[in-house]
Amino acid sequence: MNVPSPNGRVAAEPPSDAAGVPVAVSLRGVRKVHGRGDSAVRALDIGDIDFFGGTFTAVMGPSGSGKSTLLHCAAGLDRPSAGTVRLAGTDLARLSETALTKQRRSHVGFVFQAFNLVSALNVRENILLPSRLAGTRCDRGRLAEIVRRVGLEGRLRHRPAQLSGGEQQRVAIARALSVRPDVIFCDEPTGALDTGTAAEVLTLLRQAVDADRQTVIMVTHDPVAASYADRVVFLADGRVVDDLPAPGVAAIADHLARLGARGGVSS
Numbered sequence: 001m002n003v004p005s006p007n008g009r010v011a012a013e014p015p016s017d018a019a020g021v022p023v024a025v026s027l028r029g030v031r032k033v034h035g036r037g038d039s040a041v042r043a044l045d046i047g048d049i050d051f052f053g054g055t056f057t058a059v060m061g062p063s064g065s066g067k068s069t070l071l072h073c074a075a076g077l078d079r080p081s082a083g084t085v086r087l088a089g090t091d092l093a094r095l096s097e098t099a100l101t102k103q104r105r106s107h108v109g110f111v112f113q114a115f116n117l118v119s120a121l122n123v124r125e126n127i128l129l130p131s132r133l134a135g136t137r138c139d140r141g142r143l144a145e146i147v148r149r150v151g152l153e154g155r156l157r158h159r160p161a162q163l164s165g166g167e168q169q170r171v172a173i174a175r176a177l178s179v180r181p182d183v184i185f186c187d188e189p190t191g192a193l194d195t196g197t198a199a200e201v202l203t204l205l206r207q208a209v210d211a212d213r214q215t216v217i218m219v220t221h222d223p224v225a226a227s228y229a230d231r232v233v234f235l236a237d238g239r240v241v242d243d244l245p246a247p248g249v250a251a252i253a254d255h256l257a258r259l260g261a262r263g264g265v266s267s
């Protein structure tokens with residue numbers, strides 16, 4: 001059976017779990033080691049984990065537990081030292097650097113703590129940049145719908161420097177949505193925002209999952225942010241130590257406090 005991905009392309013036989021839910025990103029036997037010999041640092045030793053299509057996963061854990069490394073390996077920004085990553089049905093290890101870049105541009109959206117907008121481009125140009133780079137079209141209707149959803153009507157000609165932090169992050173979300181990615185990866189998307197603005201940004205990510213069946217994987221330190229997710233994966237020493245369906249804020253904070261008490265990463 002061929003199943004349409006969120007961006008409308010048809011992927012051949014995407015993997016799925018026993019209930020038939022498509023797997024958007026699948027990691028098998030994944031490890032990431034930096035350096036060699038005595039100076040080697042094991043950043044990630046996560047083994048097998050699947051992230052399912054149309055779901056919102058938060059990744060949490062103490063500083064140095066491997067969250068960013070997991071995100072980078074799963075998104076094809078970094079290559080694992082061992083194991084395989086399949087993104088939208090494709091084994092990333094088989095791709096050349098050029099093909100990997102292409103795969104990222106057409107299948108992945110990114111939202112970072114520092115917004116990472118291009119300062120010389122206006123809002124409209126920033127939103128359309130990924131589709132321009134991917135050589136695809138984000139048609140006028142789609143652009144208008146995304147801009148309306150993130151509440152940036154009337155701001156399209158502004159440069160990033162003319163926007164508040166929350167507005168800049170909304171541009172970044174619109175930019176991520178513009179290619180209808182299979183997965184949106186977020187690294188501390190609310191880390192630079194006040195509580196009210198953070199809630200707006202998290203609501204937009206939640207809507208992308210609920211209304212568009214997008215897949216969101218978000219690294220965060222914030223239990224409130226993580227409580228917007230369907231699933232919270234806790235890392236320690238590069239490994240999954242807990243994997244909970246939609247725990248509340250109090251349970252998340254409790255888990256984090258216990259992990260924090262366990263101490264740092266071993267090599």
Ligand SMILES: Nc1ncnc2c1ncn2[C@@H]1O[C@H](COP(=O)(O)OP(=O)(O)OP(=O)(O)O)[C@@H](O)[C@H]1O
Nearest residue numbers: 034041042043062063064065066067068069070265
């Ligand atoms: N390029 C690198 N070279 C050597 N060690 C690295 C490198 N990148 C990450 N590490 C180490 O790998 C481990 C995991 O790092 P990672 O950035 O994934 O953790 P994290 O959970 O995202 O941390 P934080 O919450 O502080 O951002 C840490 O011990 C880190 O020092």
